[in-house]
Amino acid sequence: MRRPFVAxxxxxxxxxxxGCATPPPASDPEALAEFHQNNDPLEPLNRASYQVDLAxxxxxxxxxxxAYGIFVPEPVRDRVRNVLDNLRMxxxxxxxxxxxxxxxxxxxxxxxxINSTVGVLGIFDAATDMGYPAHYxxxxxxxxxxxxxxxxxxxxxxxxxxxxxxxxxxxVDIAMDPWGWFGQSNDPWVNAFRVARPTLVVLDTRxxxxxxLDDIRKNSVDPYATLRSAYRQRRQALINxxxxxxxxxxxxxxxxxx
Amino acid sequence: xxxxxxxxxxxxxTAPALAFAQGGLQASAVSMVETAGRKMxxxxxxxxxxxxxxxxxAAALLRQYVDLNGVSRFVLGRYARGADTAxxxxxxxxxxxxxVRNLASRFGELAGVTFQVxxxxxxxxxxxxxxxxxxxxxxxxxxxxxxxxxxxxxxxIVDLVAEGSSLRLTTRSEYSSFLGQNNGDLGKLTARxxxxxxxxxxxxxxxxxR
Numbered sequence: 001m002r003r004p005f006v007a008x009x010x011x012x013x014x015x016x017x018x019g020c021a022t023p024p025p026a027s028d029p030e031a032l033a034e035f036h037q038n039n040d041p042l043e044p045l046n047r048a049s050y051q052v053d054l055a056x057x058x059x060x061x062x063x064x065x066x067a068y069g070i071f072v073p074e075p076v077r078d079r080v081r082n083v084l085d086n087l088r089m090x091x092x093x094x095x096x097x098x099x100x101x102x103x104x105x106x107x108x109x110x111x112x113x114i115n116s117t118v119g120v121l122g123i124f125d126a127a128t129d130m131g132y133p134a135h136y137x138x139x140x141x142x143x144x145x146x147x148x149x150x151x152x153x154x155x156x157x158x159x160x161x162x163x164x165x166x167x168x169x170x171x172v173d174i175a176m177d178p179w180g181w182f183g184q185s186n187d188p189w190v191n192a193f194r195v196a197r198p199t200l201v202v203l204d205t206r207x208x209x210x211x212x213l214d215d216i217r218k219n220s221v222d223p224y225a226t227l228r229s230a231y232r233q234r235r236q237a238l239i240n241x242x243x244x245x246x247x248x249x250x251x252x253x254x255x256x257x258x
Numbered sequence: 259x260x261x262x263x264x265x266x267x268x269x270x271x272t273a274p275a276l277a278f279a280q281g282g283l284q285a286s287a288v289s290m291v292e293t294a295g296r297k298m299x300x301x302x303x304x305x306x307x308x309x310x311x312x313x314x315x316a317a318a319l320l321r322q323y324v325d326l327n328g329v330s331r332f333v334l335g336r337y338a339r340g341a342d343t344a345x346x347x348x349x350x351x352x353x354x355x356x357x358v359r360n361l362a363s364r365f366g367e368l369a370g371v372t373f374q375v376x377x378x379x380x381x382x383x384x385x386x387x388x389x390x391x392x393x394x395x396x397x398x399x400x401x402x403x404x405x406x407x408x409x410x411x412x413x414x415i416v417d418l419v420a421e422g423s424s425l426r427l428t429t430r431s432e433y434s435s436f437l438g439q440n441n442g443d444l445g446k447l448t449a450r451x452x453x454x455x456x457x458x459x460x461x462x463x464x465x466x467x468r
Contacts, residue, residue, distance in 0.1 A: 030336045034434060219360070221450050225435035230423040237422025242379065245391060245399050 020044070039153050039163075040228065046155040050224045053157040057206075061158070062213075065206035079123050081204050085134065086115045086122025087197065090178050095137035099145045107132045133246035136238070139176070140169025144239035153228055158202075161231035284378060284386055286413045287406035291388040292375060294323040294415070295404075299373045302365060309366050310466055316362035325407070325414035326354045332416075333429045337437050337444065345444045349451075356451045359458055361418075370395035381405060387419060 021043040024031035040046060069077070089112040096105035111127040111134065118126045128134060143165050144150070151164025162170075174180065179197070183190035220226040237243050301307065301315045320326075330350040331338050338346065372393050379387045385407045393399035403419030418425040433447060440446045 031438075034336070034438075038431070219454055220432055221436040221447065222432050222439075226428055226432040229428045229431035233424060233427060234422040237419075242389070242403075243401055243422050245401055246376075 038228070039150065039232070041152055042154065046153065047224055049155040049157055053155065053160065056157055061202070061206050062210065065203055065210060068203040069207045069210065077204065077207070080200060082115070082119070082125050083122040084197070084201055084204060085125075086112065086119070087179060088177075089115075091139075091173050091176060092135075092137045094176055095139055095142045095173075098139075098142045099137065104135060104137070107135065108137075133244075135241075135244050135246075138166075138169055139172040140166030140235070141238050143169055144235070150232070150235070153232065155224075155228075161227055163232070163235070166235065283384065283406065283408055283413060284380075287386045287388055287404075288375060288378060290323070290406065290413045291390065291404045291415070294319060295373045295375075295390060298365060299371050302368045302371050308466075310462070312366040313359075313362045313462070316365040317358045320358050320361055323415050325409045325416045326357070328407075328409060328414070328416055329357065329426055330354050332426050333433055334437075334444075335430045335434050337434065337442055341444055345448070349444050349448045352448050352451045352455070356455055359455065363458065363462065368394060372399075376401070379403075384408065385416070387417075389419075 021035070021041055023035050023041075026032060072080075089108055093105055093108035093112065096108050110130075110132040114127040114130060114132065115122045115125060118124075125134070140163075148165050150166070154162040154164065154167060156162050156167070159170075179193075183193075185191065216223050216226050234243075298316065298319055301312055301319070304312070307315075327350065330353040333353065334341070334346075334349070341349075372395075374391045376389045376391045379389065381387050385405055387403045387405045389401055389403045391399040392402045401421065403417075404415050405417035405419060405424070406413050407416045408414075409416070416426070436447060436450075437443070
């Protein structure tokens with residue numbers, strides 16, 4: 001029983017070794033600096049993973065997302081996104097608290113209370129109009145706020161660009177999501193919910209990225225390098241709270257949402 | 259709704275950042291981005307303008323406000339140094355054409371846009387990033403940052419930051435990876451940009467013919 005695991009471990013170690021990039025020689029300090037700056041020692045493996053991802057995406061994900069965009073009208077997709085965002089609110093709230101951000105945590109709590117009731121189970125975003133604008137949080141960001149380094153860059157099929165810190169955060173976010181705690185797994189409604197929610201998250205996210213990713217694939221001379229750089233910058237901006245689509249005046253009132 | 263308090267927003271957003279003593283650049287950067295942004299939004303929302311007209315006007319605005327020469331050097335990073343002068347000049351002029359045409363074409367596709375200065379952030383080397391909220395009618399606003407630096411005594415836009423990703427940093431990373439795989443051959447990169455320019459011209463021609 002133990003053999004296959006040993007074989008699997010040996011195989012993945014071999015793949016890892018083969019997938020490791022050789023750092024440039026010390027005689028080329030600029031190339032070496034760039035190697036460290038890219039923070040991607042597994043680049044050959046990641047690039048292979050990117051190719052696999054690209055194939056899966058071209059064959060399955062992109063067509064599915066495109067169909068979702070064509071057959072589901074935009075107002076319905078907006079409502080679906082509202083519901084999905086509201087379902088994520090407990091995780092966002094928990095991360096706001098872990099980040100020691102009472103104002104952001106308050107926004108999240110108010111948003112969940114208002115949108116779940118006045119907003120009819122999250123279908124309508126009434127909270128933004130009432131001065132509680134949306135923001136995003138996750139545990140990878142929390143770890144970043146706590147000062148953890150990003151770790152090596154990773155490309156994971158279906159999920160896409162990642163780093164070690166965000167991958168750990170991704171797991172913790174799933175574990176602390178309360179919707180996974182309730183319900184019997186033999187209940188068909190519970191099962192339907194557990195399949196439908198991640199499916200819709202993937203469809204909604206991929207649909208929203210169609211134009212951006214098409215553009216990068218068409219116009220970049222190295223899409224992998226472009227996406228690696230963009231992902232890392234975006235994550236840093238999120239950690240710095242620079243992606244909020246609202247601002248506050250000196251009295252703490254939010255403006256800029258719609 | 260979005261445009262209700264742009265001035266107030268600019269003042270509030272600017273005040274705390276001024277404490278970073280970024281000199282007069284802070285104020286001039288905000289007013290420059292406001293002016294450039296207002297002009298861009300006006301032309302995007304202009305009723306009856308054709309896509310071609312919008313693209314041409316957007317290109318003219320970009321040439322006026324963006325430090326194209328600086329950006330086209332920046333994206334080459336370490337490869338700009340030691341590059342053959344003729345090849346470098348060739349690349350720079352091709353890249354400038356490429357970036358202006360691409361951005362103009364993207365702005366030309368928009369309609370019903372609102373725009374507002376949200377906050378300014380002090381950046382390295384005395385630069386400031388003016389963050390604006392840009393929304394297309396009925397959609398959630400997106401954060402678009404404009405990095406402004408003092409270039410030859412006047413504030414110029416040196417970078418565009420979308421969703422936290424800097425256009426010039428991302429492009430530099432992309433080009434450096436490409437050049438690393440092609441023995442630093444700048445001519446190959448220029449040739450690739452030319453190809454893309456040709457296919458962009460073709461696409462715009464098809465759009466106009468429709």
